[in-house]
Amino acid sequence: MATKKPTIAIVGGGISGVVLAIALIRRDLNVQVYEQAHAFGEIGAGVAFSPNAVRAMRACSPDIYAAFEKVVTHNQWPSKKNVWFDFQDGYDKNSKVGEEKVLFSLTNDYGANSVHRAHFLDEMVKLVPEGVTHFKKHLDTIEQPTSGDGKVTLKFHDGTTAEADAVVGCDGIKARTRAWMLGGDDVPGAAPVYTHKYAYRGLIPMERAVEALGDDNAKNGKMHLGKDGHILTFPVDHGSVMNVVAFHTNHDEWPDAKHLTLPTKKEHVYEDFKDFGPTVQKIIELLEPNLDCWAIFDTGANPMPAYNKGRVCVLGDAGHATSPHHGAGAGICIEDAAVMADLLAESSVHRAGAKGFEAAFQAFSDARKERTQWLVQSSRRSGDLYEWRAEGVGSDAEKIHAECKERNEQIWNGQIDEMIAEAKSSLATILKA
Ligand code: FAD
Structure with a gap:
C-alpha cells in the first residue's frame, strides 16, 4: 500500500508563501496555503530583484522565473x-x-530590473492549482504534539482549525507564527521595530x-x-x-x-x-x-534565535523582515523558499516522519540565519550611507561607493546551489545524530 504523502501548511500568501507553494508543488508535495485576506493581493508598487534572487527563482521552479521574465522591466537605455x-x-x-x-x-x-508587485503576484498565482489556497483564514495560534507523529493544528480566528504534518509561517513582518514561536506578543522580537x-x-x-x-x-x-x-x-x-x-x-x-x-x-x-x-x-x-x-x-533589534520550533518554521519577512535599502528583502525570501523546498523534498525527511520535518527545519534555520540577519543590519547601514548619516563616512562619496559596492556584492554574489548543498549536508548530519 502506498504511504500517504505528508501535508505542508503555509501561513500567508505573499511573495514568500506563493513562491514556496509553487516550489513544493513542483516537487510533488501536498501543500495547503492559509491566507487572511479574501484574495491574493499586492500593492501597486515596484519591487526589484538582484542576481542572487533571479538564480533562486530558477531553483524554485522554471515557471517562477518565466513569470518574472513576463513582467520584468529593465533600465530603458540599452x-x-x-x-x-x-x-x-x-x-x-x-x-x-x-x-x-x-x-x-x-x-x-x-x-x-523591477516588477510591478501586483502583476508579478498575478502571474505566479496562475501557477497555484485550485483548491490549494484557503482565504479569510487568519491564523491565531498553533498547537503541536510534544512527541510522536500526530499532526500540528492551526487555529484560525473564525473558529476553524486545520491539520498538517509541518507548518511554514510566511505571514510577513507582523507574523503570528513568529510571536507564537517566541512565546507571546510581548516577548522582545515578537513585534517589529521602527x-x-x-x-x-x-x-x-x-x-x-x-x-x-x-x-x-x-x-x-x-x-x-x-x-x-x-x-x-x-x-x-x-x-x-x-x-x-x-x-x-x-x-x-x-x-x-x-x-x-x-x-x-x-x-x-x-x-x-x-x-x-x-x-x-x-x-x-x-x-x-x-x-x-x-x-x-x-526585526533588526531582536533577531530570532532560531527560525524553527519543532515542526513549525518561519520563512521570509516572518523570520527576518528588513528595511528595503538593499532592495533585497523579497529576493532573500525567494532564496529561503528554494532552500526550504529542496530540504522538504528530501526522501530522508519523509522516511523519518515528524523527526524528519524537525530536522529539515533545524537545517533550514542553521543555513539561513547568518545571511538573512546580516542583510537586516546591512540594510540599516546602507540606508544611513545613502543619507550621509553613516559613522566614519558622512557625505564622502568615495567611501559611500566603496562600502555600498562591497555590501551589495555580498548579496548579489550569493549562489543558491551552494546554499542548498550546505543546508542538505547539515540535514544529513542532523538526521544521523
Ligand atoms: P508579506 O508580503 O508581508 O506577506 C505576508 C502574507 O501573510 C500577506 O498576504 C498577509 O495577508 C498574510 N498574513 C499575515 N498574517 C497572517 C495570519 N495571521 N494568518 C494568515 N495570513 C496572514 N524587496 C526586494 O527584494 N526588492 C525591493 O525592491 C524591495 N523594495 C521594498 C520597498 C519597501 C518600501 C518595502 C517596505 C519593502 C521592500 N522590499 C523589497 C521587501 C519586500 O517587500 C518583502 O521582503 C516581501 O514582500 C516579503 O514578502 P513575504 O511574503 O515574506 O511577506
Missing part, C-alpha cells in the same frame, strides 16, 4: 542595462533639473516623468542622495511608469503601531526634502497631492 542605480548628488542646489552630478554607479548582471525612516511612494506615467526630468533620469534607475533623506526612481511596467520611493529619517516615534502605512499630503514631502536640489523638487512635484507614507520597520 547602455544602462547592467546599471543597478546611478547614485547622484540630490543635495546639489546649483545643478539644473535632470543634471545632478553622478557620484558613482553600481552594476550587476541584471541591472535595475527604524526611524519612512517612505513616500508614487507611480508617475513615463511621458510626464520624461518631460519633467529628461530621458536619462526618468527611464533609468537613479538614487538621489542627501542629508537625512534619499529618493530612488526606476522604470516599471515595461517602461510605461516611473516608480518613486522617497525615504526620510527623523527621531520621532511612528504615531500608530497598528498601521505601518498612513495617508499624508504632498506638503510633508516638500518639507522633508526642502534642502534638496531642483531635480528632487521636480520629482516631488510629480507626486499626487494625497499619498501614503510607509513606516520602515524591521
